[in-house]
Amino acid sequence: MSRHRCPAAAACRNLAPVIALRTTPGPAARPFRTGMTVAFALLVAAGCGREQAEAPAVEPAADAARQVDGSVTISGDDRLAGSLTWRAPRVALAEGDEALVAALDRAGEALEAGDLEASADSAIPLYLAVLERDPGSKPAAEGLERSLSALLAQGAAALGRAGDDDDALHRARMVAAVARSLRPAEQRVRDYLADVDRAEHLAEINQAAERELRAGRLGESGDGALARVREALALDEDQPRALQLRAAVESAMIRRAEDAASAGDFDGAAEWLDHAEAVRGGAGAVADARTRLDTRRRAWILRLRDEGIAALPRAGGIEDARALLARMLVLAEPGNAAVAELRERIDLAVHYGNFRPGQRFTDRAGGGRGPQMVVVPHGGFSMGAADADRDAEDSERPRRNLRFDRGFALSLTEITVGEFRRFVDATGYRTRAERRGFSMAYDERSGNFVRRSRVDWRMDFAGARAADDLPVLHVSARDAQAYVDWLAEVSGERYRLPSEAEFEYALRAGGTGRYPWGDGPPPEGVGNLTGDKDRSPGGRGWSNAFEDYDDGHWGPAPVGSFTPNAFGLHDLEGNVSEWVADCWHDSYRRAPASGAAWVNPGCRMQVVRGGAWASSPAQTRSSWRAPSPVDNTNARVGFRVARDI
Structure with a gap:
């Protein structure tokens, strides 16, 4: 028989319904694209080169054999040419019935093995070759039918994997080309072709989504990869590759959130996580990312x-x-x-600075350590005597409000004999009392202070050798200044005498009473004061003292023997009075508003503050102040140091 004979007229008449299929899909199908429609029609019409009236009638089996023969040219989208065209591999059959039987046997074995169309030894080419030789071969026709069923089953399996497997989609296309060549008008083939077309359309959408994703166009603004993914899932909500791409978009948004967080942009990170949350409606990955970003935010x-x-x-x-x-x-x-x-x-x-209020510290000073210092907290207070204070003098007024915006440090106690000795040993300094040969010391016989020869900083209040832990006495304001100048030099820190305002601020320690402890009598152990129960070595007592108070000392006590005040400082209210840096002025009018020392160059009188072991109750008041010549030395006055911080 001629290999270019036209199929039966009935088969050619099937062309119109086949084309109509592409524009009027069934319930399970969607429209095919133009290229595939043209190819499908051409496959049906292939070989119809003569008038229908000239074609003799043929059997259906022979019709199937004719439809796969010849060359098909695809117009339209050439990219699909390879997948829309299938030509049966040429099978060479020997003459005679034995060759047909052998071919049927080989075809049956290939069908059993699932080898359906790939080569001349595959089932479908063998069955077609037998039908070409013997159009009435029932075994070949039945075998071809079984092969088509198996082929469609393979195609369906491939379509099941095609969602995320390009090779499976390629196989599904090949099955489509073969099935269209064999039975273009059968409903099962038409349904399968619609499924393939749908899979290809989904693949194209997913490929577009992948391109958008690679380009970084995630779709947070409504376009890009996310829009393509949603388009695919609208067609098939379970489509594997689209689901994978949706997860990839979410992951990319989470990565952008993490990148923003790494740069410290946590507002931007939160926005990206909001976008990511909208991708899958609050999936666990976003919640985990929020936890991670919260940890990073805390870090x-x-x-x-x-x-x-x-x-x-x-x-x-x-x-x-x-x-x-x-x-x-x-x-x-x-x-x-x-x-x-x-x-x-x-x-x-x-x-x-680098300190805390109440902190104690010492500085290196000349190969040893300087005095122990306490950080005084910043704050404000009212300096001077209240109007109702009956013992106040005009020099203690007018009362004024001061504030220290920065803390400062004061020595924990008065400077001791041992600390002053380090200075003298290091410098060879000679105090005013040493140079002039005397100082004012307590005389037990007279109960008064008298001028006594060979008394200097080494002596106690009565002129005897002083222990190292006693406050240094018999030092002038200039001696005190010499000590702080040396201490500042050897430590490299800003040591100085405290200002009068600093002294009263530290003495009050947040209190507002007449005395450092308040308005009433002194509490037990508050300091070394004059109490009416105090007794001298010879049995003397004070004529003007605090009632019912006994501190156990006649003369200065070792420093730090009594309870510290609220700022952690010892002996401000008693033990010995202390030199401060201010020159004497008769009142506080025009005094520095900053609380700094009020100094006039070359002043001869300097201020003494704070009660002492021999001070009357009036001289122990918080606002008490007194003038003293800068060269004066006696058994009641020592000093402590301040330091800027």
Whole structure:
């Protein structure tokens, strides 16, 4: 028979319904694209080159054999040519019935093995070759039918994998080409072709989504990869590759959130997580990412805190730390401990440098250690005597309000004999009492203070050798200044005598009473004061003293023997009175508003503050002050030091 004979007229008449299929899909199908429609029609019409009236009638089996013969040219989308065309491999059959039987046997074995169309030894080419030779072969026709069923089953299996497997989709296309060549008008083939077309359309959408994803167009604004993914899932909500791409878009948004967090942009990170949450409606991955970002946010807060603390000692560090604190406030929840810590450290740096209020410390000084210092907190107070104070003098007024915006340090106690000795040994300094050969000391026989020869800083209140832990006496204001100048030089720190305002502020320690402890009688153990129960070695008592008070000492006590005040300082209210840096002025009018020392160059009179072991109750008041010549030395006055921080 001629290999170019036209199929039966009935088969050619099937062309119109086949084309109509592409524009009027069944319930399970969707429209095919133009290229596939043209190819499908051409496959049906292949070989119909003669008039239908000239074609003799043929059997259905022979019709199937004719439809796969010849060359098919695809117009339209050439990209699909390879997948829309199938030509049966040429099978060479020998003459005679034995060759047909052998071919049927081989075809049956290939069908059993699932080898359906790939080569000349596959089932479908063999069955077609037998039908070409013997159109009435029932075994070949039945075998071809079984092969088509098996082929469609393979195609369906491939379509089941085609969602995320390009090779499976390629196999499904090949099955489609073969099935269209064999039975283009059968409903099962038409349904299968519709499924393939749908799979290809989904693949194209997914490929577009992949391109958008690779280009970084995720679709947070309504387009890009996410829009393509949603288009695919609208066609098939379980489509594997679309589901994978949706997860990939979500992951990419989470990565952008993490990148933003790594750069400290947690607002941007939160926005990206909101976008990611909208992808799958609050999937667990976003919740986990929020947990991770919250951990990273807390780590950033801690890092900013550490950077702020590290910045504080540097020049301009307080402003740098404040800027870091502002960034922390944006990131942190209310009440965050790290924010509170940095804010406190900034406050401390503003007011105390590297110290804390109440902190005790010593500095290296000349191969040893300087006196123990206490950090006095910053704050304000009312300096001077109240109007109702009956013992106050005009020099203690007018009362004024002062504030120290920065803390300072005072020595824990008065400077001791041992501490002053280190200074003298290091410098060879000779005090005023040494140079002039006398000082004022207590005389037990007369009960008064008398001028006594060869009394200097080494002696106690009565002129005897002093222990190292007693406050140094018999030193002038200039001797005290010489000590602090040396201490500042050997320590490299800003040591000085305290100002009068600093002394009273530290003496009151937050109190507002007549005395450092309040308005009533002194509590037991508050300090070395004049009590009416005190007795001298010879049995003397005080004529003007606090009632019912006995501190156990006649003369200065070893420093630190009594209870410290609220600022942690000892002996401000008693033991010995102390030199301060201010020159004497008859009142506080025009005194510095800052609380700094009021100094006039070359002044001859300097201020003494604080009660002593021999001071009357009036001289123990918080506002009491007295003038003394800068070269004066006696058994009642010592000093302590201040230091800037």
